Amino acid sequence: MSLPVGTHVLKDPEAVAREAAERIIVACGETRSERIALCLSGGSTPKVLYGLLAGPDYAARVPWERIHWFFGDDRAVPWDDPRSNVRMVREAFGRGSRIPPTHLHFIPSDAGPEAGARAYERTLLDFYGADSLDPARPLFDLVLLGLGEDGHTASLFPGKPAVDETRRLVVAVPEAGLEPFVPRISLTLPALASSRHVLFLVTGAGKRTPLARLAAGEALPAGRVTSTGAVAWLLDEAAAG
Numbered sequence: 001m002s003l004p005v006g007t008h009v010l011k012d013p014e015a016v017a018r019e020a021a022e023r024i025i026v027a028c029g030e031t032r033s034e035r036i037a038l039c040l041s042g043g044s045t046p047k048v049l050y051g052l053l054a055g056p057d058y059a060a061r062v063p064w065e066r067i068h069w070f071f072g073d074d075r076a077v078p079w080d081d082p083r084s085n086v087r088m089v090r091e092a093f094g095r096g097s098r099i100p101p102t103h104l105h106f107i108p109s110d111a112g113p114e115a116g117a118r119a120y121e122r123t124l125l126d127f128y129g130a131d132s133l134d135p136a137r138p139l140f141d142l143v144l145l146g147l148g149e150d151g152h153t154a155s156l157f158p159g160k161p162a163v164d165e166t167r168r169l170v171v172a173v174p175e176a177g178l179e180p181f182v183p184r185i186s187l188t189l190p191a192l193a194s195s196r197h198v199l200f201l202v203t204g205a206g207k208r209t210p211l212a213r214l215a216a217g218e219a220l221p222a223g224r225v226t227s228t229g230a231v232a233w234l235l236d237e238a239a240a241g
Helices: 013-030 044-054 085-093 113-128 189-193 205-215
Strands: 007-010 036-040 067-071 073-075 142-145 170-173 184-187 197-202 230-236
Touching (some): 013 230, 044 197, 113 184
Parallel strands (some): 036 067, 036 142, 197 230
Antiparallel strands (some): 073 184
């Protein structure tokens, strides 16, 4: 199988999470702005990553006061629901999180898919300071993404209208392509493309099939993600096969 350009294979999910943590530290160091914008992903490996960042090996190296944390997608459920990315991120960073309360920009998923999508798009543009994105000035310094077994990323599923959205930054996804089958809210490909770096975290043998489909040239949503800078893929050995 020919792996995507920019792929790095590591031993296991823990090693993937540690490499991602190192890359986040580097990306923060490269950012000259007083504010750093990082876009978070859901999933088990990112949860390990967030715990590492808040733990003894990395916490002192993270510029907490400068980072603003955003979300690539979430399920349209209350924030205390076990399926919520907000709940996962809160638990992963821990109760003693060093993140300033105003620096965690949650998707208002409890408002419903359409209202939540409109509100979050406004949040992004207010932070950016303009009503449209300038290709020369990316919104995000780094975007974290995963790869679904069907080739989706964020909540952009194959064959669903959200994948082909070209104008909006955030959209409602009424029908998810995989379980849990609840409505979602997702950043679009144009929003994800407004980034200095994109980093895919891909672990587990279940990801071999979508990786093979990407290698074969299939236009899956994950393969359509672009960036003003590098798009890197961190795989564990199980995913790489």
